[in-house]
Amino acid sequence: MTAFPHGTILGYPRIGRRRELKRAVETHWAGTIDEQELRDRAAALRRETRARLVSLGLDEDSAVPETFSYYDQVLDAALAVGALPERFAGLRETDGTIGLAAEFAAARGDGEQPPLEMTKWFDTNYHYLVPEIGPGTVFSAQPARYAGLVAEAAADGLVTRPVVVGPVTLLALAKPDDDAPEGFRPLDRLDDLIPVYREILAALRAAGAEWVQLDEPALVSETLDVAPGEVAAAAARAYAVLGAAEDRPSLLVAAPYGAPSAEGWEALAAAPVEAIALDLVRGGVPSTADGVAGKTIVAGVIDARNVWRGDLDRAWARLDQVRRLGAAEVVVGTSNSLQHVPHDVDDEPDLDPRLKTWLAFADQKIGQIAVLARGLREGRDAVEPEIAAAAAALADRRSAPGVHDDRVRARTAALADADFERGPVADRVASQRRALGLPPLPTTTIGSFPQTGDIRRARAAHDRGELGTDAYEQVLRDEIERVIRLQEELGLDVLVHGEPERNDMVQYFAENLDGFAVTRNGWVQSYGSRATRPSILWGDVSRPAPITVRWTTYAQSLTPKPVKGMLTGPVTILAWSFVRDDQPLGDTARQVALALRDEIGDLEDAGVGIIQVDEPALRELLPLRADERDAYLEWSVGAFRLATADAAAATQVHTHLCYSEFGTVLEAISALDADVTSIEAARSRDELFDALSGYERGIGPGVWDIHSPRVPSAEEIAGRIDRAVSVVDVDRVWINPDCGLKTRRYEETVASLANLVAAAGEARETL
Ligand code: GLN
Ligand code: ZN
Numbered sequence: 001m002t003a004f005p006h007g008t009i010l011g012y013p014r015i016g017r018r019r020e021l022k023r024a025v026e027t028h029w030a031g032t033i034d035e036q037e038l039r040d041r042a043a044a045l046r047r048e049t050r051a052r053l054v055s056l057g058l059d060e061d062s063a064v065p066e067t068f069s070y071y072d073q074v075l076d077a078a079l080a081v082g083a084l085p086e087r088f089a090g091l092r093e094t095d096g097t098i099g100l101a102a103e104f105a106a107a108r109g110d111g112e113q114p115p116l117e118m119t120k121w122f123d124t125n126y127h128y129l130v131p132e133i134g135p136g137t138v139f140s141a142q143p144a145r146y147a148g149l150v151a152e153a154a155a156d157g158l159v160t161r162p163v164v165v166g167p168v169t170l171l172a173l174a175k176p177d178d179d180a181p182e183g184f185r186p187l188d189r190l191d192d193l194i195p196v197y198r199e200i201l202a203a204l205r206a207a208g209a210e211w212v213q214l215d216e217p218a219l220v221s222e223t224l225d226v227a228p229g230e231v232a233a234a235a236a237r238a239y240a241v242l243g244a245a246e247d248r249p250s251l252l253v254a255a256p257y258g259a260p261s262a263e264g265w266e267a268l269a270a271a272p273v274e275a276i277a278l279d280l281v282r283g284g285v286p287s288t289a290d291g292v293a294g295k296t297i298v299a300g301v302i303d304a305r306n307v308w309r310g311d312l313d314r315a316w317a318r319l320d321q322v323r324r325l326g327a328a329e330v331v332v333g334t335s336n337s338l339q340h341v342p343h344d345v346d347d348e349p350d351l352d353p354r355l356k357t358w359l360a361f362a363d364q365k366i367g368q369i370a371v372l373a374r375g376l377r378e379g380r381d382a383v384e385p386e387i388a389a390a391a392a393a394l395a396d397r398r399s400a401p402g403v404h405d406d407r408v409r410a411r412t413a414a415l416a417d418a419d420f421e422r423g424p425v426a427d428r429v430a431s432q433r434r435a436l437g438l439p440p441l442p443t444t445t446i447g448s449f450p451q452t453g454d455i456r457r458a459r460a461a462h463d464r465g466e467l468g469t470d471a472y473e474q475v476l477r478d479e480i481e482r483v484i485r486l487q488e489e490l491g492l493d494v495l496v497h498g499e500p501e502r503n504d505m506v507q508y509f510a511e512n513l514d515g516f517a518v519t520r521n522g523w524v525q526s527y528g529s530r531a532t533r534p535s536i537l538w539g540d541v542s543r544p545a546p547i548t549v550r551w552t553t554y555a556q557s558l559t560p561k562p563v564k565g566m567l568t569g570p571v572t573i574l575a576w577s578f579v580r581d582d583q584p585l586g587d588t589a590r591q592v593a594l595a596l597r598d599e600i601g602d603l604e605d606a607g608v609g610i611i612q613v614d615e616p617a618l619r620e621l622l623p624l625r626a627d628e629r630d631a632y633l634e635w636s637v638g639a640f641r642l643a644t645a646d647a648a649a650a651t652q653v654h655t656h657l658c659y660s661e662f663g664t665v666l667e668a669i670s671a672l673d674a675d676v677t678s679i680e681a682a683r684s685r686d687e688l689f690d691a692l693s694g695y696e697r698g699i700g701p702g703v704w705d706i707h708s709p710r711v712p713s714a715e716e717i718a719g720r721i722d723r724a725v726s727v728v729d730v731d732r733v734w735i736n737p738d739c740g741l742k743t744r745r746y747e748e749t750v751a752s753l754a755n756l757v758a759a760a761g762e763a764r765e766t767l
Contacts, residue, residue, distance in 0.1 A: 002210045002250065004275050004296045004331055005060035007373025010213065010254055010304070011067035011163055011337025012053065013362055015525050016045050017347065022529040025070060029108075035100055042070065043152060050153055050160065056363055057370025061159040062211040066149040067337060070100065071107045071129070071528050073215075074173060075116065077165035078131035079103060081196045082140035085132045085177060087113045097142055107528060114708075117175070118527055120620055122217055122257045124305070124340055125534075125576060127527035131170060133186040134177035141199035147207040154208045162204050163337075166214035166253065167197045167242075168234045172226045173218065187226055190234050194241045201248045213252045213277070214242075217336075219268070220258035220283065221624040232263035236271065243272030250274040252298060256336030258624050259283025269295070278322075281305070281335040285321045297327040300335035301372070302365050307341055307522075307536060307578040309360040310368055312390040316380060319372070332372040338362040341578075342522035342533075350520050355538060358397040361522070398582070402515065405540035412590050420641040422673055423649050425697065431650040432675065435609055436562060440767055441721065441735050442493040443760045444700070446656050446678055447566045447612060448505075448740035449483045449498035450749055459503060476501050477554060484558045486750070491757045494610060495563045497555035499742070505568045505614065506576040510535030512547040513595055516577070535577045537588065543595035546602045553606045564654065565603040565611040567596055570639040575617035586635030593642040600644065604651055612654035613644055615672070616739075619657070619665055637671045644674065652676060654698075658739045666691050676700065680738045681720070693727045702738030703759070704752050709744070711751045717759035730767060735760040 015021045024041040027033050033041075046068050053064045069076050078084075079098045084106060091102035091110065107129055109115040116129040146162045153160040171193065174186035197214075204212050218224060218231050226234075235253075243251065253268055254277035260268060268276050269289035277298035278286070282305075299322045301315035315332075322330050344363040345356050360368060368390070375383040397403060422428065458475040461467035467475075483498035502508035510516035516535050523531040548565060556563040570592040579588055600611055618640075623632050644653045655674040669677060676698030681688050688701060703720040704712050717735075724733050735756060741749050 002061065004211060004250070004252065004298070004329065005058070005063035005373070006376045007060075007332045007369040008058065008063045008161070008298060009053075009065060009334045009338055009362075009366060009369060010215075010256060010277060010298075010300070011065050011339050012049060013339050013341070013343055013525065014045075014049075014068045015523060015529075015531055017343045017521065019523055019531060020045050021070075022531065025529045029104065038100070042068070046149065046152065047156060050156065050158055052363070053366065054158070056366040057373070058366060062161040062209075064153070064158065064160045065213060065337075066146065066153070066160050066162045067339065068149060070103065072127075073163075074121075074128035074131065074165055074170070075103065075107060076145055077170050078129075078174070079106070080142050080145055080164070080200060081170070081193060082142055083131050083133055083137050083174075085116070086179075097144070109708075122221060123621060123624055124257075125532070125617070125620060126340060126525060128173070131174035131186070132177040133171065133174040133189060134180035135184060135189075136179055137177065137189065139189075139193055139196045141196045141203065143200040143203035143207075146200065147203050150204060150207040150209045159208065159210055161211045161213055161252070162209050163213040163215060164197075164200065166216040166218075166235075167193050167238050168231060169216050169218040171234070172224050172231055185226070187230065187234060190238060194238050197238070198242055198245050198248070201242065201245065201251075205247055205249045209249045211252055211275075212249045213254055215254045215256065215337075217255060217257050219255045219260040219264035220279070222261070222626045223622065223624055228261035229263050232261060232267045235264060236267040239267075239271035239273055252277055252296075254298070254336075255279065256300065257282060259286065265289060277333055279335040280318050280322070285318065285325065288325045292325055292327050295327050296329040296331060297322055297325065298331050298333040300333045302332070302334045302368050303581070304334035304336045304338045304362075304365060305340055306581055307345075307359050307361055308581050309358055309364065309390060309393050311394055312368060312371065312383075312387040315368075315372060316375065316387065319376070330376075332369055332376060334365060334369065338365060340524060341365070342519065342524055344521075347521045348519050351517055354396070354400065355517055355536070357393050358538070359536070400539075402539035403580075403582075405515075405542065408540040408542050408591055408594075411594055412587065415590065415642070420638055420645050422641075422645045422647065422653075425673075425675075428649045428652075428675060431648075432652045435650040436652060438493055438562075439764060440730060441725075441733055441760050441764055443735045443757055444492060444494035444564065444678075445487075445496055445737055445753070446740045447496050447499055447564075447614070448502070448742035449486075449496070449500070450744050450746050451500065451742050452479075452746070455479060455500050476551070480551065480555050481558055484555055484563075488559060488561065490750070490753050491761075492753065493561065495555070495559060495561050496566060497551050497563060499566060499740070501551055504532065505740075506573050507533065507535050509547065509568050509573055510537070510577060512543070512545075513541055513592075514544055515539035515541035515591070532576065537574070537577045537579045539580070541588070541591040541595055543598050547599055549599070549602050549606050552603060552608055556608065562610050563608065565600075565608040567599060567611065567613045567643075569613045569615040569618075569655065570596060570643055571621060571636045572615050572617040575621050584635070586639070589635055589639035590642055593639040596643040597646050600647055600651075604648060609650065610652045610654060611644075611647065612656060613640065613674070614656045615640060616656065616658040618668065622665065633665075633668045633671070637668050640672045640674075654678065656739075670695075670697070676734055678702065678734065678736045689723060689727050692724075695728050695732065698732050698734055699724075699728055700734030700736040703735060704737040704756055706737045706739050706741060706744055706752075709748050711748050712755060714755040714759045714762070717756055718762060721759055721763045725763070735763075
């Protein structure tokens, strides 16, 4: 066995500093470049990345991880074991292997064939593709996608470390395919899968890999369909076999995103693998366990979920603590892959220079790893200056103006229980009925209308200073007017202004609130070729001026129909930003909530009678550990209530949630106390309706799946309305799409909304 390097990262962003991979992949999809050109560009990007990682200090053998993916790492693993759903079989290469055509079809769909489902990766905002596995899935090893990377690096004289989603996590995240009988679980196929992983490992060894990293985050989660004890048992079984193979590389098994379950940790420690990576930012140092003495522990002491410059002194103390476990070797690593953070703080010319000294993006985090790794090799004294510099930056951050704003603190400190309570539901229903006079089964949308090329171009020109503010705002007003007229023509009941002024539903608010900074190049992969630029919430949050009021009131001035005001909720603003790590999330959430509360008051004063506060990320932040859930729901639900509780009884508060696992958080959704909730219902419809039965507030289960360009017919929509009305009191049902229309084209939008309004109209007649 070759020794593990003293410092490493569990993964690195693969989209490229300038989103080169996005451009390459999307131009390939558009047919502008062929597959070879795409492959060449991807290879160039990988070479550049490896060279950079080495220059940043990952210069020992196997320190550079291979985490490149054209689309998604879970899809990669599924395809490497041959688990391509049958409906794409025709896209296999002539020799039966799975190439890029099949890969992209599985990711994006192919004609009538729907893609794999997409869902959030643990508690992050990254979306993976859900493998489909059934009793008939034929596993076969196709290691080329990983082995090729090792060989490519070797040609440049580098020994790198391939990273593969491990067999247990792959199966724990998979769903049964269409042919699977009731009760079948993908994990039932573990014993068939293990030999395939064994073959892949042998191929990687043959390609020159000395170490391979297998990611097993399933070990830390209690939100999967499979119980933690079963995950642990599966890991014990899988790694007993994989570890016993002779022709294999050394194995690092990583358990990122939290602490492994007690059983999971014991299974890992006892497994015949050479190294274990632990997330010591989110999880604590475990107690010692049998088997650990012979292993290397990769201590994940540098936070790869956030953008703050780490406290190296504390990281060092953690390393010391881990040493007491009695492992053969302790080395330094990130808590998880750096795929969740942007590339480089030095790429941010617009950020405040002082703020920049408090930040670390992926490259700066690698710098921190390199410092600690040198400390491990040469002793702490050798890196004392760097540890002191990190401490000084932290001290500066603590004392900086804006990080602590007395006015904001005084306000949150004075909050009383009553500030979180609206009046009785019955009074609200009655006053809203009088104030709004809506028909039964009212129709509405979720807020955004398609963001056309014209709007995007105008915004880009405005950002570059080429289009003046007056001219830009005129473009927005024209768009709002168009969208209002369109909704009137379609016959919708509650209109929206369409959100043309928003680049992003969180960044827009971040740009208009104190305490936030936004980046220029801070892209983070969301899924496939899509990336977002999370804002940085660094200080106490307050609202210097009204944000949305003038756009909403302009829209309202154009029509006698009610226009719904549109805000992003506190939990979602936090979930999709990089949030300060120096105080509990709940404290920060309350500050954001108070800013929104003021905005709601201003909207009401301006005559807006319906206000929607979107919380699509409420489910996403739900802790992976069951024992942390109540505390989370307490502060998250509390923040939403704080934002909305001051609304008058006659003001109708809406919220929107876009995920279908309604059951898990149903109680929390009721506790939000919104008058109307719109929710995704395209997938898992049965589960949703079971959970909804007897729901006591307004509810709009989406009747049009906006995630696909398909136009649902009026009959199809009518069927969904019938279904909703059969479980929920008809007075409470709203008719709306699944989610915002921002990414749809006008073509589908107009046709689908026309069908939606027609179906609602017919349903009304039968009441
Ligand atoms: N109001 C937002 C929109 O319509 C909601 C988006 C979301 O749910 N993610 O775009
Ligand atoms: Zn949504």
